[in-house]
Amino acid sequence: DQQVKQNSPSLSVQEGRISILNCDYTNSMFDYFLWYKKYPAEGPTFLISISSIKDKNEDGRFTVFLNKSAKHLSLHIVPSQPGDSAVYFCAAPAGGYNKLIFGAGTRLAVHP
């Protein structure tokens, strides 16, 4: 029962271009979504979030878009930098509190 899905295990982007990471969910009760970034041998770090009452949230180079009718969200990084190379996880809180349901992650590689 995978309620949060990231169907692209990897993505390769040239430095300076846009990176688009996708996430789909099945549970229409989710009302908040988070993106975490993870480097090897480190824990995930919070990147950006969006409430279901919005369709867009922007923070510097990072923008998250939410399409509730399609149960789809995406993370845009522009311009992409080599330091953005990491695994990105989409997550949603469930169970009435802070139990996070994670997608499988997308490994982003930004090359010069």
Add this chain to the structure above:
Amino acid sequence: NAGVMQNPRHLVRRRGQEARLRCSPMKGHSHVYWYRQLPEEGLKFMVYLQKENIIDESGMPKERFSAEFPKEGPSILRIQQVVRGDSAAYFCASSPARSSGRDHEQFFGPGTRLTVL
């Protein structure tokens, strides 16, 4: 360092031994969560605790696994009689009481990588 602390960072155990993983939440945080990440997979929720209480252990295997968050000291995830399938990265996260605006955000520790030989 005010971040979430986990120790040890790496733990090697032989089959049948016990593994104890420790987590000290961020200062001021009273909620602790444990997640497990198997290779090439996302993080899977295991258990949610507040001081001296287990709130949700729906992700914990029924046997051999237990967790506690005592009044004093770190949270402990204990795995008895480890098997090779327990080899994974175990992450602890913490959050403040649910009075803050961004009460869905969890702050993660660096993880403990358990290897069972």
